[in-house]
Amino acid sequence: MSMTASRAPIPSSxxxxxxxxxxxxxxxxxxxxxxxxxxxxxxxxxxxxxxARAAAALDMRHIARLTANLIRPIPIAPLSIEIQxxxxxxxxxxxxxxxxxxxxEVARFTAVAQRPAEVLVPTQLAGHPHPQAAxxxxxxxxxxxxxxxxxxGYHELVELRMxxxxxxxxxxxxxxxxxxxLVEGEVPDPIVRVAVAADSGNGISAVLDFxxxxxxxxxxxxxxxxPAQGEWICIDARxxxxxxxxxxAEARIFDRTGLIxxxxxxxxxxxxxxx
Numbered sequence: 283m284s285m286t287a288s289r290a291p292i293p294s295s296x297x298x299x300x301x302x303x304x305x306x307x308x309x310x311x312x313x314x315x316x317x318x319x320x321x322x323x324x325x326x327x328x329x330x331x332x333x334a335r336a337a338a339a340l341d342m343r344h345i346a347r348l349t350a351n352l353i354r355p356i357p358i359a360p361l362s363i364e365i366q367x368x369x370x371x372x373x374x375x376x377x378x379x380x381x382x383x384x385x386x387e388v389a390r391f392t393a394v395a396q397r398p399a400e401v402l403v404p405t406q407l408a409g410h411p412h413p414q415a416a417x418x419x420x421x422x423x424x425x426x427x428x429x430x431x432x433x434x435g436y437h438e439l440v441e442l443r444m445x446x447x448x449x450x451x452x453x454x455x456x457x458x459x460x461x462x463x464l465v466e467g468e469v470p471d472p473i474v475r476v477a478v479a480a481d482s483g484n485g486i487s488a489v490l491d492f493x494x495x496x497x498x499x500x501x502x503x504x505x506x507x508x509p510a511q512g513e514w515i516c517i518d519a520r521x522x523x524x525x526x527x528x529x530x531a532e533a534r535i536f537d538r539t540g541l542i543x544x545x546x547x548x549x550x551x552x553x554x555x556x557x
Contacts, residue, residue, distance in 0.1 A: 319355040
């Protein structure tokens with residue numbers, strides 16, 4: 283009598299909170315390169331959410347910039363977050379944070395938060411009105427994340443729709459939406475929705491053949507004009523390759539109402555060794 287192995291059930295969230303600073307990682311965080319490590323997007327988003335809560339306590343409800351330095355691969359393991367308020371003025375606050383696993387720092391962060399204010403500006407400004415994404419989520423084709431390990435992972439955490447271009451064939455624009463909560467029982471903050479998508483800019487706009495080259499991002503910086511609105515975030519990305527093993531992935535970031543910011547990633551490029 284033959285037995286057919288059944289697939290493990292999909293977790294209900296990417297992380298489960300033990301308390302305000304400690305989290306258990308689930309398989310929904312798994313990246314496409316190694317079964318034991320996470321895609322960096324969920325981990326960056328996890329810390330972004332914690333920073334947003336610290337900023338909101340000071341009434342600084344707009345995260346204007348978030349920078350993540352990815353020091354080591356993030357394991358699918360318990361994680362803890364350490365946050366420090368470096369400076370808090372009347373209208374702007376600066377934060378730093380660390381993401382730690384098994385007492386080892388895996389990522390370091392800085393962020394700038396601002397107190398929102400109503401400001402009337404002239405209507406006829408250069409670059410205004412802000413540009414829109416090429417297509418709406420409803421008119422964009424549903425696509426599948428290109429790289430998986432045949433297991434539960436990031437590709438099931440997010441839903442993708444192609445707004446423009448061809449995935450992993452150069453510049454392209456992709457809509458992202460969380461299929462599951464990042465943290466069990468929590469509604470994602472706008473910066474969480476942006477961060478979980480923005481780290482994929484390098485992957486979706488790849489110009490080099492993954493079978494022949496490694497092109498890893500060691501950081502991510504997001505600058506936002508305003509908080510994102512709604513569930514869908516569009517990453518309109520392109521990759522630029524330098525002659526000395528360096529590169530940049532840059533993206534415009536949209537929500538349904540238009541441009542909300544930009545992101546950049548520094549790339550480390552090497553040819554794969556055979557065997």
